[in-house]
Amino acid sequence: MPSFFLEVIGVNAHLLDINGFDEYNEVYKTYFNKPYPARTTVQSVIPGGGLVEVDVIAMLPED
Numbered sequence: 001m002p003s004f005f006l007e008v009i010g011v012n013a014h015l016l017d018i019n020g021f022d023e024y025n026e027v028y029k030t031y032f033n034k035p036y037p038a039r040t041t042v043q044s045v046i047p048g049g050g051l052v053e054v055d056v057i058a059m060l061p062e063d
Helices: 018-031
Strands: 007-015 038-043 052-059
Touching (some): 007 018, 018 038
Parallel strands (some): 007 038
Antiparallel strands (some): 007 052
């Protein structure tokens, strides 16, 4: 199987409590580098007792 890195171009994050945004933002910075991907962050009801739900939009590198 080929080895490659995906380029994340978008992030959608759902937080159980938007008051945790600053903490979420610090963790976010450890996973992504500048320039950060475009993102949307909202407060949501998350089933199953989760605190955060994240999905990303990624693309394969052009080379």
